[in-house]
Amino acid sequence: MSDNKAKDLIDSIKKKGKSLEAEMSFFDHLDVLRKHLLRTLAVVTVFVCASFYFSEFIWSDIIMGPKKADFWTYRMMCNLVETLPSLIPQEFCIKVIDAKLINLEMAGQFTLLMNSSITAGLILGVPYLLFEIWLFIKPALLDTEKKSASGFVFFASMLFFAGVLFGYYIIAPLSINFLLTFTVDPSIANTITIDSYLSLILTLALGSGIIFQLPVVIYILSKLGIMTPQFMRKSRRYAIVLILIVASVVTPTADPYTMLIVAFPLFLLYELSIMISANIQRKKLKAETALYKN
Template identity: 30%
Template structure:
């Protein structure tokens, strides 16, 4: 009987997961359809500001126009569907969390969306602008005639925007792993030198090969790591306080915990 209950519970669990995946896909498709209509406005805006304003775009392939519309539609749908997707993930794991863990995890959703938007703004306003300036300068220095294909231009842009914006989700990931007691601030401090090295390598990989560009991108990423350490310490202290309260309640004594 117990095995049957477990089997039924597993079936219900899978059914619940399938339902939420279908909801996420439905929202994504609807948002993508809306993104097709909004794409033209976003593209017109990008074309009206630098660096695209001073460029002449060309279609290298017959599919370039359609490809660009689809890329922007998918990008817009990801931004729209992200909060809903995170909420569905939270709702799925909610039954297995304690009440305070449910509230803490729910607060991650708006925070992660804000970081995603900030990451996109930083990627476009800083990293992408520097990359275009550097590559254009090199091309002109070689005496090349600049004929930019619209598909290549936006592919270049998205290849920068997506990785950088994902890096800005680091604080949310750190808080979540700390909440699960997989990570803690002491561990992050011990890994600080290694983390700095990795972030500098990442900054070097996504920026033009000059010191100023690398510096302007590496410093915000390092500050983001230090911000993640502070958030991890905050979550960790709350966990220690709750552990102490539990020990006092059941054992009637206090135990020291290193922070």
């Protein structure tokens, strides 16, 4: 065998070895990810069982809360009308919600009970899910990146729960009141199915929780160099229009007060995202300056 053929054979063996090593590494990562997912599933299952145990409280006090006239949001709205009668119209005070919820399926109420318990378990398990995600990506980060992202789980969880509470206490009751009382013709009665009612509450609450993750998304994009504060400042006017559109869609009421109540926290989130992106950019420029000096 010539020297060239022997060299080609050795190179081929080396390449095959590297390929096998990379393949093993890939499957090792899959195995680690599987363990994280299994632990998350176990914790979420515990929360689902706990939610099922407290299902009566969840249904009567939480899910059916926005349908009651003494709900916290409606009481605060009436207090605002009494405090600022010259600025806020009397229609803003909601004292009666007259609508009938019905079930059309034999196992409908049991299915609703299971679905609400599973959803509650998932919501409660979000912090642990974020913690497992952090444990999975942490080994791939540099020490400086680990330090800067050490509060990821806490802040992402707080923003998620803040969004869920905002959707539940602000967006959901305003939307429910409007949709339950809106009629195209007085002869058409609003008899709402319970699964439609539950779907609306869960969609608004979870949707708000996801929207409130905007600062986290901007943080990651800024770290990757995709998003900059200059771009966000230039796009502020377009962002304002988009926020107003989103606020008008999720709160289909005719008055501007409701839309502004929903839009205001979104404005704050956008400005907070600009501050986060600017802070990351300053740190990057500072590190580059220190590197050039050395």
